Amino acid sequence: MLSALTQLLIFQLAGEVIARGLNLPLPGPVLGMLLLFLALAVRGAPDHELQTTSQNLLQHLSLLFVPAGTGIMVHLHRVADEWLALLLSLLVSTFATLLVTALAMKLCQRPTPAQGETP
Amino acid sequence: MTPRISEIWVYLAASPLLGLTITLLAYQGAFWIFRKSGNHPLANPVLIAVTVLVLFLTVTGTSYETYFAGAQFVHFLLGPATVALAIPLYTQFKRVKAMLLPVIVGLFAGSLTAIISAVAIGRLFGASLPTQLSLAPKSVTTPIAMGVAERIGGIPSLTAVLVIVTGILGAVGARYVFDAMKLRDPAIRGFAIGVASHGIGTARAFQVNEQSGAFAALAMGLNGALTALLLPLMVAWLHFA
Numbered sequence: 052m053l054s055a056l057t058q059l060l061i062f063q064l065a066g067e068v069i070a071r072g073l074n075l076p077l078p079g080p081v082l083g084m085l086l087l088f089l090a091l092a093v094r095g096a097p098d099h100e101l102q103t104t105s106q107n108l109l110q111h112l113s114l115l116f117v118p119a120g121t122g123i124m125v126h127l128h129r130v131a132d133e134w135l136a137l138l139l140s141l142l143v144s145t146f147a148t149l150l151v152t153a154l155a156m157k158l159c160q161r162p163t164p165a166q167g168e169t170p
Numbered sequence: 171m172t173p174r175i176s177e178i179w180v181y182l183a184a185s186p187l188l189g190l191t192i193t194l195l196a197y198q199g200a201f202w203i204f205r206k207s208g209n210h211p212l213a214n215p216v217l218i219a220v221t222v223l224v225l226f227l228t229v230t231g232t233s234y235e236t237y238f239a240g241a242q243f244v245h246f247l248l249g250p251a252t253v254a255l256a257i258p259l260y261t262q263f264k265r266v267k268a269m270l271l272p273v274i275v276g277l278f279a280g281s282l283t284a285i286i287s288a289v290a291i292g293r294l295f296g297a298s299l300p301t302q303l304s305l306a307p308k309s310v311t312t313p314i315a316m317g318v319a320e321r322i323g324g325i326p327s328l329t330a331v332l333v334i335v336t337g338i339l340g341a342v343g344a345r346y347v348f349d350a351m352k353l354r355d356p357a358i359r360g361f362a363i364g365v366a367s368h369g370i371g372t373a374r375a376f377q378v379n380e381q382s383g384a385f386a387a388l389a390m391g392l393n394g395a396l397t398a399l400l401l402p403l404m405v406a407w408l409h410f411a
Binding site for chain 2: 063076079091092109113124129135139143
């Protein structure tokens with residue numbers, strides 16, 4: 052676990068340094084994800100340890116959004132002023148985005164059978 | 171008796187231990203409800219945990235800063251977890267390669283829909299210009315969205331809230347949209363969730379299916395990059411600000 056966590060942090064650090072150094076609009080961790088992906092593509096499948104550690108981290112990915120989500124309490128008053136416009140915009144836009152993305156993909160997909168179980 | 175309890179409270183309220191512990195407790199409780207409901211999307215663990223924590227902090231008069239001093243240890247793991255998304259992406263890459271065209275078309279269609287519809291509806295219902303601009307990047311992951319909002323004249327901290335709400339809405343609502351469309355392919359379902367509702371949607375996708383999760387992670391990264399490049403150009407082009 053320790054070496055896997057170290058690897059993840061090294062890639063995050065590399066992403067952070069490159070993103071800031073080159074003034075890229077991407078956050079460090081997202082660039083770190085791309086770098087690790089490239090590394091895996093070059094050197095082959097991730098070792099067992101990296102595999103299990105990531106699985107453990109991603110299994111509770113939701114937990115990691117809780118501290119930032121709780122920050123809503125600081126902004127409740129700002130949201131209160133324009134709540135109707137905000138709520139309608141977020142609600143309709145999120146559903147429209149889901150629908151349009153899925154529809155566009157479905158329309159230009161070659162007819163190959165889907166693998167895996169349906170969520 | 172009472173002074174002693176309040177003394178203990180004064181100590182606990184100032185130490186990071188409390189913020190960290192209540193975060194884990196609230197989440198485990200929320201996750202238990204989520205499992206008990208048969209992974210029902212309405213029982214979203216982020217939504218439940220955040221609601222419980224906001225109520226608890228408000229009732230006890232604890233400030234968010236004090237809470238975050240402890241919760242930051244959980245928050246920090248978001249970085250390495252984002253990097254770890256590379257592994258399912260690698261595992262599923264064969265499928266991604268086979269779906270290159272739908273992925274690219276879906277990305278552009280979804281990204282533009284997210285930006286334009288959010289701003290247009292906000293404008294229609296009388297949101298102020300800074301609010302409209304804060305709404306524009308709401309479908310991408312928080313650090314990108316806040317950076318973009320700042321650049322185009324929105325309010326970054328308002329954007330952060332809108333991003334979280336969007337994530338929860340997408341995670342809760344996606345199944346109903348896809349079922350209504352009779353869409354079964356886990357790759358498309360995952361990708362659309364990732365485009366519309368970034369990391370919180372991705373977390374939901376992983377709870378359902380590994381392939382959906384990998385495609386959601388891919389969509390989150392791609393839409394973040396595309397929005398960061400596209401949105402400032404669109405705003406300048408439309409002479410918005």
